[in-house]
Amino acid sequence: MTDITVPTLGESITEATVGQWLKAEGDAVKKDDVLVELETDKVSVEVSATEDGVLGAITAQPGDTVEIGAVLGRIDGGAGGAKPAEAAPAKQEAKEESKPAAAPAASGGETTDIIVPVMGESVAEGTLSTFLKKPGEAVKKDETIAEIETDKVALEVPAPADGVIAEWTVAEGTSVTPGSVIGRVSASAGAAAAPAASAPAPKAAAPAAASGDRPVAPSVRRISAEAGVDPQNIPGTGRDGRATKADAMAYVNAPKAPAAAAAAPSVPRETGPREERVRMTRLRQTIAKRLKDAQNTAAILTTYNEADMSAIMAARKAHQEAFVAKHGVKLGFMSFFVKACVAALKEIPAVNAEIDGTDLIYKNYYNMGVAVGTDRGLVVPVVRDADQMSLAEIEKEIIALGKKARDGKLTIEDMQGATFTLSNGGVYGSLMSMPILNAPQSGILGMHKIQERPVAENGQVVIRPMMYLALSYDHRIVDGKEAVTFLVRVKENLEDPQRMLFDI
Amino acid sequence: MSESYDVVIIGGGPGGYNCAIRAGQLGLKVACVEMRGKLGGTCLNVGCIPSKALLHASEMFETASTQFAAMGIKTGGVELDLPAMMQQKAEAVDGLTKGIEFLFKKNGVDYIRGKGRIAGAGTVEVDGEDGAKTLSAKHIVIATGSEVTPLPGVEIDEDRVVSSTGALELDKVPGKLILIGAGVIGLELGSVWRRLGAEVTVIEYLDRILPGMDTELAKTAQRTFAKQGIEFRLGHKVTGVDTSDPAKLKVSIEPSAGGDAETLEADTVLVAIGRRPYTEGLGLETVGIEPDARGFISNDHFRTSAENVWVIGDTTHGPMLAHKAEDEGVACAERIAGKAGHVNYGVIPGVVYTAPEIASVGKTEDELKAEGRAYKKGKFPFQANSRARTNHTTDGFIKILADAETDEILGAHMIGAHVGEMIGEICLAMEFQAASEDVARTCHPHPTLTEAVRQAAMGVEGWTMQA
Numbered sequence: 001m002t003d004i005t006v007p008t009l010g011e012s013i014t015e016a017t018v019g020q021w022l023k024a025e026g027d028a029v030k031k032d033d034v035l036v037e038l039e040t041d042k043v044s045v046e047v048s049a050t051e052d053g054v055l056g057a058i059t060a061q062p063g064d065t066v067e068i069g070a071v072l073g074r075i076d077g078g079a080g081g082a083k084p085a086e087a088a089p090a091k092q093e094a095k096e097e098s099k100p101a102a103a104p105a106a107s108g109g110e111t112t113d114i115i116v117p118v119m120g121e122s123v124a125e126g127t128l129s130t131f132l133k134k135p136g137e138a139v140k141k142d143e144t145i146a147e148i149e150t151d152k153v154a155l156e157v158p159a160p161a162d163g164v165i166a167e168w169t170v171a172e173g174t175s176v177t178p179g180s181v182i183g184r185v186s187a188s189a190g191a192a193a194a195p196a197a198s199a200p201a202p203k204a205a206a207p208a209a210a211s212g213d214r215p216v217a218p219s220v221r222r223i224s225a226e227a228g229v230d231p232q233n234i235p236g237t238g239r240d241g242r243a244t245k246a247d248a249m250a251y252v253n254a255p256k257a258p259a260a261a262a263a264a265p266s267v268p269r270e271t272g273p274r275e276e277r278v279r280m281t282r283l284r285q286t287i288a289k290r291l292k293d294a295q296n297t298a299a300i301l302t303t304y305n306e307a308d309m310s311a312i313m314a315a316r317k318a319h320q321e322a323f324v325a326k327h328g329v330k331l332g333f334m335s336f337f338v339k340a341c342v343a344a345l346k347e348i349p350a351v352n353a354e355i356d357g358t359d360l361i362y363k364n365y366y367n368m369g370v371a372v373g374t375d376r377g378l379v380v381p382v383v384r385d386a387d388q389m390s391l392a393e394i395e396k397e398i399i400a401l402g403k404k405a406r407d408g409k410l411t412i413e414d415m416q417g418a419t420f421t422l423s424n425g426g427v428y429g430s431l432m433s434m435p436i437l438n439a440p441q442s443g444i445l446g447m448h449k450i451q452e453r454p455v456a457e458n459g460q461v462v463i464r465p466m467m468y469l470a471l472s473y474d475h476r477i478v479d480g481k482e483a484v485t486f487l488v489r490v491k492e493n494l495e496d497p498q499r500m501l502f503d504i
Numbered sequence: 505m506s507e508s509y510d511v512v513i514i515g516g517g518p519g520g521y522n523c524a525i526r527a528g529q530l531g532l533k534v535a536c537v538e539m540r541g542k543l544g545g546t547c548l549n550v551g552c553i554p555s556k557a558l559l560h561a562s563e564m565f566e567t568a569s570t571q572f573a574a575m576g577i578k579t580g581g582v583e584l585d586l587p588a589m590m591q592q593k594a595e596a597v598d599g600l601t602k603g604i605e606f607l608f609k610k611n612g613v614d615y616i617r618g619k620g621r622i623a624g625a626g627t628v629e630v631d632g633e634d635g636a637k638t639l640s641a642k643h644i645v646i647a648t649g650s651e652v653t654p655l656p657g658v659e660i661d662e663d664r665v666v667s668s669t670g671a672l673e674l675d676k677v678p679g680k681l682i683l684i685g686a687g688v689i690g691l692e693l694g695s696v697w698r699r700l701g702a703e704v705t706v707i708e709y710l711d712r713i714l715p716g717m718d719t720e721l722a723k724t725a726q727r728t729f730a731k732q733g734i735e736f737r738l739g740h741k742v743t744g745v746d747t748s749d750p751a752k753l754k755v756s757i758e759p760s761a762g763g764d765a766e767t768l769e770a771d772t773v774l775v776a777i778g779r780r781p782y783t784e785g786l787g788l789e790t791v792g793i794e795p796d797a798r799g800f801i802s803n804d805h806f807r808t809s810a811e812n813v814w815v816i817g818d819t820t821h822g823p824m825l826a827h828k829a830e831d832e833g834v835a836c837a838e839r840i841a842g843k844a845g846h847v848n849y850g851v852i853p854g855v856v857y858t859a860p861e862i863a864s865v866g867k868t869e870d871e872l873k874a875e876g877r878a879y880k881k882g883k884f885p886f887q888a889n890s891r892a893r894t895n896h897t898t899d900g901f902i903k904i905l906a907d908a909e910t911d912e913i914l915g916a917h918m919i920g921a922h923v924g925e926m927i928g929e930i931c932l933a934m935e936f937q938a939a940s941e942d943v944a945r946t947c948h949p950h951p952t953l954t955e956a957v958r959q960a961a962m963g964v965e966g967w968t969m970q971a
Binding site for chain 2: 217218219222237238239242244245246249
């Protein structure tokens with residue numbers, strides 16, 4: 001008997017959410033078989049069997065939050081006898097029932113497995129988003145027949161051979177891992193006879209909602225069943241937060257509105273004829289949760305300023321050719337901003353700190369998160385120890401990270417450990433915006449579009465390339481004076497980059 | 505030289521010994537001082553345990569004498585061997601006391617024989633068989649328990665005029681036993697000697713028996729005991745016991761409210777009017793603790809007014825029950841160890857081990873009425889319970905009280921065979937703030953007496969099905 005435990009998930013990740021179990025209790029498992037997936041806010045992790053045996057018990061249910069080392073379930077020794085033997089045929093039966101299309105198609109001729117391709121370094125799993133071909137449809141080798149979506153990229157699954165799709169063995173929405181079989185292509189051309197049954201209905205996400213949570217007293221069970229409410233939604237005043245009968249009666253007798261509102265999210269609303277329901281990608285879900293968490297936790301306040309970009313533009317113009325010749329990269333704006341922020345962070349350490357419970361953690365290093373938009377969503381890779389890098393090194397690093405981001409090859413490590421973030425909405429034309437903190441950081445600089453505007457200078461109206469700057473900060477830790485000083489310093493460093501050279 | 509401890513507990517009764525074991529489990533260096541020569545306190549030596557040994561044996565004697573025939577068992581005459589009955593009682597007590605010594609060893613508790621006395625902050629002096637010694641203690645726990653409350657004008661000689669202690673050791677069955685006090689102890693011991701052949705009369709100052717228990721329960725109990733042959737003289741007080749005649753004791757009684765006195769004759773008088781905290785010679789004054797007028801030491805989560813001096817069990821307020829002391833001992837040890845020990849005083853059951861047994865937990869109807877709390881009541885008689893019928897134990901009922909609004913169980917009061925074992929179910933339910941419906945919807949095995957609990961719970965909301 002061996003416990004299945006949560007493995008170490010990477011620096012700074014302490015807990016994960018249990019995703020789907022790929023094996024059921026009683027299933028026989030082989031060493032290294034993937035048993036269950038864990039989702040963290042960064043990536044998904046697979047937990048594999050450490051030995052051959054039978055999945056004896058599942059103790060962590062989908063949706064449960066588990067810490068590193070927590071027990072997820074148990075593998076009973078394979079020698080355990082009857083159980084694996086019993087389990088195996090049972091499972092097979094179930095499988096056959098679920099794919100009636102298989103038999104006629106398979107009889108048509110040789111079949112080839114459709115296998116999930118490697119999704120890129122560090123991407124352990126994806127979600128099978130769409131089948132582009134139905135069973136029975138003819139396909140050509142290398143034709144795209146399915147799409148898989150990961151945290152980072154979308155991936156196309158090519159047909160492994162000419163033939164017809166014999167069957168899909170997983171449903172849309174299922175999590176899949178590289179190398180796993182998702183279906184079969186039959187070589188026989190005559191297999192068109194195969195029923196053109198559409199892909200099996202997506203497996204209901206039911207298990208996630210099912211068990212776990214608080215025990216339900218018999219009276220509470222009765223009352224919630226009669227009232228059609230989920231007993232888990234009843235706020236409990238009893239031991240360990242359990243709902244008592246009084247809680248249940250109060251809940252169902254309360255004015256209907258709040259109860260209905262509470263219940264609403266669990267029942268998907270009907271979509272209209274010109275509406276489309278699309279499942280949020282895991283990356284989008286993570287972004288949504290993290291942004292909202294940041295708003296709920298921090299006292300976010302934004303201070304604005306503007307910078308005259310003339311000096312930097314002139315410097316770039318003057319030195320671009322030589323810079324490219326020596327470093328092989330163009331001298332962009334980002335490196336100046338990174339350097340300007342590092343200098344300001346050194347002066348105002350609170351902006352580079354974070355709150356941990358009732359303590360403050362000051363960081364004597366400067367890891368700059370650089371927000372990069374990709375077509376999958378926003379990711380924020382980190383330029384590490386930016387204070388020790390030259391402008392060229394920063395430019396190169398940003399280019400490298402941006403490429404990795406767009407290729408979906410960023411690793412967890414690439415995105416961890418930033419102490420401050422820069423977000424450039426200007427590339428999309430934004431003139432002014434209020435960025436949201438990237439928790440647990442305490443500051444984020446919003447960069448915007450450089451626009452020529454008339455400004456007053458020495459009593460004259462002149463045209464200057466101007467950029468609005470926004471600093472959102474956590475007012476719990478950063479005072480207004482510090483925030484404004486920080487942003488003014490950034491502005492000064494941008495308008496007169498020589499200040500940074502002289503460290504003033 | 506003084507030995508130093510984290511905790512020194514004075515008293516080795518249920519409060520003290522459980523406190524010591526728990527403290528030992530929590531890694532504290534602990535000593536338990538006991539002067540009796542045996543661990544277990546009143547409960548184990550002269551209380552709960554020996555009385556239960558006699559109650560069980562005497563009940564079997566009575567059952568064999570009076571009920572076997574009805575069940576088709578011929579005995580050809582049942583005979584009492586009192587010395588043997590006393591012997592089996594002593595063996596039960598002895599085995600259990602030794603058990604505690606073993607538990608002390610297992611949990612690293614030093615058992616120190618002798619009378620402990622607080623001698624200023626952090627010091628306990630022990631006067632024992634092996635001479636005096638001084639213990640230094642970071643924490644001192646007072647667990648000295650209680651003693652029999654004497655009755656003015658009545659001198660207890662433990663021969664003819666006895667306390668509960670003497671009543672457990674009578675060498676022959678008295679012809680006539682007069683029992684002063686219709687509380688738990690009196691009724692239990694009265695039952696023992698009545699079953700063994702004594703003619704028992706109970707004198708009670710109040711106009712009811714079992715003061716503090718639910719009135720309906722007490723009334724039913726009184727009726728049942730009267731039917732068994734116990735005579736009750738309620739609303740009377742004992743003004744004196746004349747011991748001058750070596751053949752007969754003369755007990756003078758008169759109505760509590762005033763009236764004509766009369767004299768009753770008895771072979772044995774049992775004084776059972778209650779117990780009082782025992783703190784004599786404990787040195788409380790050396791740490792500035794002043795007990796209240798009735799001798800109780802008050803506490804705030806077991807802390808006394810003196811720093812690092814704690815008190816549990818009968819010596820402090822609350823029901824004088826072994827299991828209450830035990831819970832306090834555990835919680836006190838946990839608090840000393842910096843944990844969050846807690847006792848829920850709303851859920852401390854009380855059991856009277858007569859036949860039928862009487863068990864109670866939570867609020868009585870009288871208390872709920874006094875509080876003006878709206879409640880509902882479910883009641884089920886054992887007469888309608890199949891197992892009670894097969895066992896010839898149909899006396900009694902189960903009553904469950906619940907809040908009229910929320911249905912939360914507020915109390916349960918039971919009289920009947922084995923109800924002392926059945927009250928635990930309601931204790932657990934109450935700890936979880938269960939509603940009567942929660943018990944009513946819980947499957948109970950058939951045929952058992954526990955079905956009566958379920959049926960009574962159903963009765964709270966008016967859906968009792970079997971009566």
